[in-house]
Structure formats: structure tokens, C-alpha cells
Amino acid sequence: xxxxxxxxxxxxxxxxxxxxxxxxxxxxxxxxxxxxxxxxxxxxxxxxxxxxxxxxxxxxxxxxxxxxxxxxxxxxxxxxxxxxxxxxxxxxxxxxxxxxxxxxxxxxxxxxxxxxxxxxxxxxxxxxxxxxxxxxxxxxxxxxxxxxxxxxxxxxxxxxxxxxxxxxxxxxxxxxxxxxxxxxxxxxxxxxxxxxxxxxxxxxxxxxxxxxxxxxxxxxxxxxxxxxxxxxxxxxxxxxxxxxxxxxxxxxxxxxxxxxxxxxx
Amino acid sequence: xxxxxxxxxxxxxxxxxxxxxxxxxxxxxxxxxxxxxxxxxxxxxxxxxxxxxxxxxxxxxxxxxxxxxxxxxxxxxxxxxxxxxxxxxxxxxxxxxxxxxxxxxxxxxxxxxxxxxxxxxxxxxxxxxxxxxxxxxxxxxxxxxxxxxxxxxxxxxxxxxxxxxxxxxxxxxxxxxxxxxxxxxxxxxxxxxxxxxxxxxxxxxxxxxxxxxxxxxxxxxxxxxxxxxxxxxxxxxxxxxxxxxxxxxxxxxxx
Ligand SMILES: Nc1ncnc2c1ncn2[C@@H]1O[C@H](COP(=O)(O)OP(=O)(O)OP(=O)(O)O)[C@@H](O)[C@H]1O
Ligand SMILES: [Mg+2]
Numbered sequence: 001x002x003x004x005x006x007x008x009x010x011x012x013x014x015x016x017x018x019x020x021x022x023x024x025x026x027x028x029x030x031x032x033x034x035x036x037x038x039x040x041x042x043x044x045x046x047x048x049x050x051x052x053x054x055x056x057x058x059x060x061x062x063x064x065x066x067x068x069x070x071x072x073x074x075x076x077x078x079x080x081x082x083x084x085x086x087x088x089x090x091x092x093x094x095x096x097x098x099x100x101x102x103x104x105x106x107x108x109x110x111x112x113x114x115x116x117x118x119x120x121x122x123x124x125x126x127x128x129x130x131x132x133x134x135x136x137x138x139x140x141x142x143x144x145x146x147x148x149x150x151x152x153x154x155x156x157x158x159x160x161x162x163x164x165x166x167x168x169x170x171x172x173x174x175x176x177x178x179x180x181x182x183x184x185x186x187x188x189x190x191x192x193x194x195x196x197x198x199x200x201x202x203x204x205x206x207x208x209x210x211x212x213x214x215x216x217x218x219x220x221x222x223x224x225x226x227x228x229x230x231x232x233x234x235x236x237x238x239x240x241x242x243x244x245x246x247x248x249x250x251x252x253x254x255x256x257x258x259x260x261x262x263x264x265x
Numbered sequence: 266x267x268x269x270x271x272x273x274x275x276x277x278x279x280x281x282x283x284x285x286x287x288x289x290x291x292x293x294x295x296x297x298x299x300x301x302x303x304x305x306x307x308x309x310x311x312x313x314x315x316x317x318x319x320x321x322x323x324x325x326x327x328x329x330x331x332x333x334x335x336x337x338x339x340x341x342x343x344x345x346x347x348x349x350x351x352x353x354x355x356x357x358x359x360x361x362x363x364x365x366x367x368x369x370x371x372x373x374x375x376x377x378x379x380x381x382x383x384x385x386x387x388x389x390x391x392x393x394x395x396x397x398x399x400x401x402x403x404x405x406x407x408x409x410x411x412x413x414x415x416x417x418x419x420x421x422x423x424x425x426x427x428x429x430x431x432x433x434x435x436x437x438x439x440x441x442x443x444x445x446x447x448x449x450x451x452x453x454x455x456x457x458x459x460x461x462x463x464x465x466x467x468x469x470x471x472x473x474x475x476x477x478x479x480x481x482x483x484x485x486x487x488x489x490x491x492x493x494x495x496x497x498x499x500x501x502x503x504x505x506x507x508x509x510x511x512x513x514x515x516x517x518x519x520x
Contacts, residue, residue: 051418070418077411082433082510091429092419123512141419 003064004029004145004177005050010059011202012045019045021202022059027145029064032171032178034188036235037198043181046203047149050179065144069137073150075130079122085109085133086118092141108140109133111170128159132166139170146171148180152187161219164191168217185235189228190217197238206238296480305484315469323454323465324492326382330389331450338394338446339439342401343431352402359398367392368456380461388457393446400442404435437511440504447500451493 005027012020019042027033037043048054050061051070069092072078079088089105096104109115112132122130131151138146151167152160168191171178182188188195189211197207212227222228280298287297296304309316345352371388378384408431416430432439458467466485473481 048414053414053417067420068418070414072411072415074411077409078415080412080430080433081512082436092421094421094425094429121510121512 002029003027004031005064005179006060006062007050008060008062010046010049010056010061012042012049012054012056012058014045018202020049020056021204023198023203023205024059025196025205025208027177027179029177030175031193032168032180032191033194033196034192035179035181035196035198036183036185036188036239037203038200038239039183041198041200042203043183043198044149046198047147047179047181050145051147063145067141067143068145068147069139069141069143071131071134071138071146071148071151073153075127075134075154076123078134079130079137081121081123083122084118085114085120085122085125088122088133089137089140091137104140104142105136108136111139111173112136112166126159128155128163131155131163135163135167135170139174139176144177146176146178148178150182151180153183160187165217165219167191172215185232185239186223189213189232189235190219190222195231195235197235207235209235293477294479296483300480301483301487304480305488308481308484309488319465319469320488322382323458323467326385326457326465327389327450327454327496330386330454331393331447333386334390334394334446334450335397335443337390338397338442339401339432342398342439343405343427343435345398346402346405346435347408347431359395363395363399367453371457371460375461384461385454385457385465389450389453392453393449396445396449397439397442400438401435404438405431407438408434433510437508440500440508444497444500444504447496448493451489451496455489 003026007026008024010020010023011018023046025033035043035046045054047070049056050063051068080091083091086102086105086109089108090101093101093104106115106118109118112135114129114132114136117125117129117133122133125133131154135151148167152163155163164187167178167180170176180188180191182191192211193215195207195209195211196205197209198204199206209231211231213222213225213231284297284299287295287300309320345355367388370391371384374384374387374391378387412430412434416426421429454465455467455470458465459471462468463472466489470482470485473479473485
């Protein structure tokens with residue numbers, strides 16, 4: 001499989017605060033890669049350097065495709081209240097002829113199940129629906145790479161599950177390459193083909209893990225799958241690097257207990 | 266209907282009180298509304314050339330001055346608002362210019378443009394450009410970071426950034442500025458017509474006063490009030506349509 005994104009020795013420093021300390025990884029075409037790391041470690045900064053919003057102080061980002069799209073956590077601010085849902089989805093397509101623009105927007109709205117809401121204003125929709133509009137807008141742009149920064153962190157648990165499944169479905173149907181930043185370990189395992197685990201600031205790559213789960217995921221069965229539980233524990237352990245040893249031991253004991261509960265004997 | 270009554274009873278009541286007091290006092294300085302109305306009728310309806318030669322040109326000057334100031338104010342304001350560099354250079358100059366009371370510039374414009382329409386337009390434009398300009402700067406600055414980032418990521422063309430993002434984001438502030446400017450235009454229109462011209466509502470007011478024709482003077486004042494009210498109502502209607510996209514707060518929905 002060809003590489004869609006190559007990041008080589010990427011580093012970024014704000015003033016004298018080193019946010020990212022030399023990251024190298026690749027994302028292959030069609031892959032869904034999750035980035036997890038402790039809060040404030042530099043995950044958003046990483047996405048901003050990849051998307052070109054910030055130019056990194058060192059290292060290289062090379063994208064093998066013409067353009068990328070970003071879905072931000074703050075959907076209510078990312079959508080334009082003066083445009084209808086349809087207008088928002090058409091927003092990045094202004095250079096296309098009108099008919100094609102319309103068609104692409106309608107198609108993308110159908111993918112996320114919002115065809116009926118095309119004429120509404122984004123603020124008339126629920127949070128989950130608004131984030132679906134943002135996803136539709138990104139998909140309508142047909143990006144070589146879709147970046148998502150904690151896309152489901154501001155919705156309730158139920159909606160979150162629905163949106164996770166929606167993301168898995170559309171990216172499978174349309175063969176999109178996705179890089180998702182999240183601070184939720186379960187989410188990273190559930191969504192990802194691969195997981196990049198980052199350390200606390202400055203962000204460094206701790207592990208690059210393949211997810212040994214079938215492509216087809218299910219909110220109930222996948223989350224209790226042995227492979228899922230084992231990988232989640234592994235990521236959790238990796239993220240605890242640098243915490244006081246007391247905590248690690250307590251946490252490990254709890255983890256062993258929960259493991260014996262969930263794994264059928 | 267009740268709201269309509271509520272809104273106008275105080276007004277109607279005051280007119281009635283004035284009418285009664287005017288009859289009782291028989292003071293030539295304060296004629297009752299009925300006399301003012303009949304004077305207005307004679308002045309502008311019986312002799313329509315008074316209307317077309319004085320009132321219409323005044324309104325045209327007011328509206329064109331306001332329109333020119335609005336175009337300058339909005340375009341310059343959006344430009345300055347999106348560039349910290351430009352604002353650093355222009356900021357002090359703007360504050361200085363804005364602090365000059367526009368009527369003080371009437372003599373200067375008289376010298377520059379001679380008496381007449383261009384001098385009057387200059388006075389109006391200079392006086393009313395500031396509320397629009399400063400509000401546009403404010404509005405342009407208020408585009409939130411996520412929208413800036415979203416636009417940058419999608420690499421939208423420059424015109425779409427200005428017309429499709431900055432302008433709508435700034436439009437609530439811009440309309441607030443436009444409203445202030447419109448009322449100010451009326452004031453400056455009258456002031457600019459007080460000297461060096463015998464044409465326009467302002468000059469007719471002065472003339473009526475000089476001729477001790479107080480009923481006509483009052484008629485002119487009432488006309489200015491009606492004009493101001495009408496223009497403001499029209500602008501509010503436009504604003505309500507243009508800003509219909511704004512999420513309404515709960516209280517407003519009930520109002
Ligand atoms: N514009 C900025 N200027 C200075 N420092 C910044 C800036 N943006 C982020 N930082 C700092 O860089 C570090 C990484 O920030 P970043 O937002 O990338 O973290 P994050 O992993 O996305 O955090 P979170 O999980 O809370 O979203 C933080 O310590 C933050 O304070
Ligand atoms: Mg972040």
C-alpha cells in the first residue's frame with residue numbers, strides 16, 4: 001500500500017516551550033490511524049502542523065495528494081451560522097460549477113444521513129447532527145487525508161457511539177484516509193487500524209501499534225473482544241509512562257482485576 | 266394590535282395635550298399641531314415645487330452621503346480589522362480624525378468645495394463614516410479562530426474569505442454602525458444646509474425662523490422627525506432580513 005502521509009522528525013516549539021519533540025511516522029492510503037496522548041501533550045499542534053495551519057519549527061510533512069480536510073472538535077464554531085446546512089457543505093466547493101457543487105453536497109449529506117436537514121441552519125440541529133454536517137463538509141471536499149481533532153469529545157456517549165460507527169462506515173465505503181486525534185483510549189482502539197501513542201510534553205512517539213481486530217466493528221461485541229481489551233490495557237499502560245510508580249502499580253492491579261472479569265474463563 | 270396601541274397611546278396623548286395647550290395659550294412660538302399640519306399641507310402639497318426643490322434634494326444628499334460613507338467605512342474597516350499591522354499604523358490617526366466635531370469642518374469644506382452639494386456631501390460623509398468604520402473594524406476582528414482555521418484549511422479564494430466569512434461575521438456590528446450613522450446623517454444634512462445655500466430643508470428652516478413664520482419652522486422640524494423615524498424603520502426592516510440567520514435567543518422569540 002502506498003503512503004498517503006509521511007512525517008519526518010517533526011518538531012514544534014512555541015517560544016521556549018517544546019510542544020512536539022521529533023515525531024516520525026507514516027499513514028498509508030486507506031488507513032485510519034488514531035493518535036492518543038495525555039492532555040496538553042501537543043496532539044492539536046501535531047494536526048495543525050500537518051494541516052499547514054502552523055509551520056513546524058523543524059522536520060517535514062509530505063502529503064501524497066492535493067488537499068486535506070479537518071474536522072474540529074468545536075463544531076458550533078466551525079460551521080457558519082449564516083449558511084444553511086447545504087451551504088456549509090458547499091463552502092469548500094465554491095470553485096466548482098454550481099450543478100456539481102449541489103450534487104456533491106447532496107451526496108455527502110446523504111452519506112451522513114442528513115438529506116432532510118439540507119435547508120436548515122446548523123444551529124437548529126443537535127450537537128451530533130452538527131458534527132455530522134462538519135463531517136459531510138469534509139467528505140464533500142474529497143480530501144486525500146481527513147484530519148480530525150477530538151471530533152466526538154463534545155457530544156454525549158450515545159451520540160458518540162453513533163458518530164464513531166458513522167465514521168467507520170463512510171470511510172470504508174469511500175476509502176478515505178483518516179488521522180484521528182483523541183484522548184479516549186477506548187475510542188482509539190475501536191476506530192483505529194493503527195494507534196500512535198504519544199508521551200507527555202514534548203510529544204514523542206512511544207508506540208506505533210497495529211490493531212488486531214477485524215475491519216467490521218460493533219459497539220457491543222468489539223468492546224468486549226479479547227483483542228480489544230488487551231490492546232486497550234496496553235495503550236493505557238503506555239500512557240502511564242512517567243506517572244509516579246505508586247499509581248502505575250495500583251492501576252495495574254485494577255487492570256488485572258478488570259481483565260479477569262471480562263475475559264471468559 | 267395591543268402592542269400597536271401600547272406603542273402609540275403615549276405619543277397620541279402628548280399630541281392631544283399639546284393641541285389643547287396650544288389652543289389655550291395662543292402663543293405664536295408654540296402653535297398647536299393642527300396649525301402645523303395645515304402649514305405643512307400648504308407648504309409642500311399645495312405648492313409641490315417646494316417639496317421637489319427642497320425636501321427631495323435634502324433626502325438625496327442625506328442618502329448619498331450616508332451610502333458613500335457606508336461603502337468607505339465597511340471596506341476600509343474590514344481591511345483594517347483583518348490586519349493588525351495596518352491598524353497599528355492607522356489607529357492613532359483614526360482616533361484623532363474621529364475626535365474632530367464634523368460641524369467644525371463646515372468652514373473648511375466651504376473653502377475647499379465652495380457652497381453647494383459637494384460641500385454638503387463632504388460634511389455628511391466625513392461626519393458619519395466613523396461609526397461604520399469603527400464597527401466594521403470591531404466586527405472583522407470578531408471572526409472566531411475556528412472559522413479562520415476552517416477557511417484556511419479549505420484554501421478558499423480571497424473573495425470568498427472576505428465576502429463569505431468576514432463580511433457576514435461582521436454584519437451584526439456593521440448594522441449597529443449603519444444605524445448610528447443614519448441618524449447622524451440627518452443631523453449633518455441639516456447643519457450643512459444652514460450656511461451658504463438657499464436650498465434644502467435646513468435652509469428653509471432658517472428662512473422660516475428669520476421671517477418669524479414659526480408655524481412653518483415647526484412644520485420643518487416635524488418633517489425632520491418623520492424623516493428620521495421613517496429612515497430608521499426602513500433600515501431596521503432591512504437589518505432584520507439581512508441578519509435573519511442569527512440564532513435567536515429565547516426571550517426574543519417570545520417578544
Ligand atoms: N498558540 C500557542 N502558543 C503557545 N503555546 C501553545 C499554543 N498552542 C498550544 N500551546 C502549548 O503547547 C502544548 C500542546 O498544546 P496542544 O493544544 O497541541 O495539546 P493537546 O494535546 O491538543 O491538548 P488537549 O488534549 O488538551 O487538546 C500545551 O502545553 C499548550 O499550552
Ligand atoms: Mg487539543
